[in-house]
Amino acid sequence: MLRSSQPIRSRDKILLNFERYLGRVKQQLHVxxxxxxxSYNGSSLYERLHRLPQLLTHCSTVNTMSPVxxxxxxxxxxxxxxxxxxxxxxxxxxxxATIQKLPLVADVMAMVHQSAMTAVNDVFNRGLDGADMFFxxxxxxxxxxxxxxxxxxxxxxxxxxxxxxxAAISTISAxxxxxxxxxxxxxxxxxxxKKALQNVEEKKSLVNINREQYTQIR
Numbered sequence: 001m002l003r004s005s006q007p008i009r010s011r012d013k014i015l016l017n018f019e020r021y022l023g024r025v026k027q028q029l030h031v032x033x034x035x036x037x038x039s040y041n042g043s044s045l046y047e048r049l050h051r052l053p054q055l056l057t058h059c060s061t062v063n064t065m066s067p068v069x070x071x072x073x074x075x076x077x078x079x080x081x082x083x084x085x086x087x088x089x090x091x092x093x094x095x096x097a098t099i100q101k102l103p104l105v106a107d108v109m110a111m112v113h114q115s116a117m118t119a120v121n122d123v124f125n126r127g128l129d130g131a132d133m134f135f136x137x138x139x140x141x142x143x144x145x146x147x148x149x150x151x152x153x154x155x156x157x158x159x160x161x162x163x164x165x166x167a168a169i170s171t172i173s174a175x176x177x178x179x180x181x182x183x184x185x186x187x188x189x190x191x192x193x194k195k196a197l198q199n200v201e202e203k204k205s206l207v208n209i210n211r212e213q214y215t216q217i218r
Contacts, residue, residue, distance in 0.1 A: 033059075073110035078102055112147070 033055060035045065049055060056062065081102055 070107075070110050070114060073113055074103070074106045077106035077109040081105060108151075 035048065035055075
């Protein structure tokens with residue numbers, strides 16, 4: 001600890017330097033204490049701070065953080081998916097539908113994250129009573145694999161239903177186009193019919209005029 005190259009002979013100097021060292025450590029030392037705002041074993045945050053008032057009287061700064069919202073988690077997931085897609089392209093979706101699929105996948109990821117946080121907080125708040133229900137790495141991976149399997153089956157079923165709806169929509173579109181063409185043909189025939197009726201009326205009037213002239217000549 002001493003910068004001098006001479007050997008230390010006095011025990012007092014060693015203690016003095018050690019005290020200086022401890023003083024510098026205390027000056028540079030910063031202790032951060034994180035306390036969950038949720039209730040733990042039936043005790044609220046106020047009750048825990050009331051039992052340990054030194055946490056507030058001897059601290060320099062108190063920061064409170066609200067729970068992360070679903071919208072914030074969804075935005076984080078969208079940014080991660082966009083970066084992951086640009087770098088690795090591991091998500092097998094088509095380019096035209098990427099804009100529509102990103103928010104949906106991000107919402108699912110946010111819901112899974114919130115469900116995991118709720119489960120962990122529930123186990124943490126109940127203490128040892130819920131330790132048997134805690135998700136280990138193996139069980140969590142099994143849950144993720146099961147979630148992927150269920151999501152894949154649901155996606156396949158929904159794709160079949162969507163194909164049926166798309167086929168029905170295409171049939172309806174074709175029928176609608178046929179009805180439109182039929183209405184256009186009817187309009188054309190109606191115009192020809194009106195023109196024919198007008199021509200018949202003209203012929204009738206001409207016949208009447210000729211009949212009158214013939215009668216006068218006789």
